[in-house]
Amino acid sequence: MARLTLLAGGRAGAIPGPSPRSEPRPAGLLEDLYRRHAPGVLARCRYLLRDDDAARDATQDVFVRALRAGPELQAAASPTAWLLQVATRHCLNRLRAARAAWRGEFERLARDRRERGIEPDARELVRALLGTSPGEAQEIAVLYFVDDLTQAEIAEATGRSLPTVRKRLREFLAAARAALAEAFPGIALPDPEELP
């Protein structure tokens, strides 16, 4: 943008001082949030949405939510966990609203394994399995299998009771077991009662 030339009191003159382009940029609040958290939030959105443009949009939506919920974010025990949870929920909602083709992805993984012997990456498999389970179980499954939170940590992060978290995890694993029995015979799933 061109610099302004002031005509104050009828006297013309250029603004003294450095030009905007030469001024070093201080780290502001948003830049600090970006540096600390945007890579993780963007990665979460790309993982769930599998579309770079949609992930960019979703990431910006998440940070707008964060800026508007300033005190809530500041009060969070972990801003990282708070932002990733918001990102996860936001993307899952978008996928559900768009009636995501979960089934197609699951079938692709099964075909790759059957025809080419490619074992699916654990995170890819979890993502494909999300479509088999109900809404809240999807979020709990991401926090458990992708973020590696224990059930107690998930309970603290989500405000759900530990029995509820365990129940949702059981729902996810039951749905996953049914889906895997057909497409991935031989894959063993953990016993939910023995999960940390």
Next chain:
Amino acid sequence: MTSLGGPGVACSAMRLRRLDAGELAGDERARVEEHLAGCARCQRTAADLARERAEAARLLPFEAFAAGVAERLARTGAPARRPRWRRAVPLALAAGLAAAVAVPLVSRIAEDRGGDRVKGGAGLTVYVRAGDQVRALAPGDPVPPGAALRVAVEPAGRSHAAVALLDADGPAILYAGPARRGILPGAFEWTGEGDGTLVLVLWDRPVDAAALVRRLGQGGAGAASPGRGAEVVVAPLKRRSP
């Protein structure tokens, strides 16, 4: 055999993310760093986090990110109303979140509000460019239609600032970030209707832009103060009929 993953005895992707974000301290930080040094699984996760940073820099650099966030904030600040500052607010705000430029001020307009102190020297100036002419807007001067505006801030020693425009369409944030003396980056055109008010908030703590929007929306300029010790400078804006 394929496994779905999940937390290990001491392995946690979230813990490594928190370490990366500077959220761990003391014994917890030392424990995680010690574990990371000897754990192949966590080292792979740490390498994934490094790749995420590189991908973010490539796919969503800060400037694009800030512009997108600013555009959304401007759009959602008054969701049921016609957008104003249409042409320049997103870029101005995005830039404003990052930096200000140091230049001397020409004039000041200040008004004490809501019991906040207005220390000597704190103020804001509006510059108007219409055609080839650029001038500082004097108190009571109307803003010509289609004029490009820029705002300069005198923070009087305060460390953080926010500038908002409040008019019939509601509040909109023009800048929130470190308080630096001079003209804020980005010109803008005021495209709404009716008169308005520019509100400068100076504080020694970061000014929460979203909370400021809420306060202005609910209580007007008199509710701009974020808390004890803040300074609020108010400059009325009038329009010149086309």
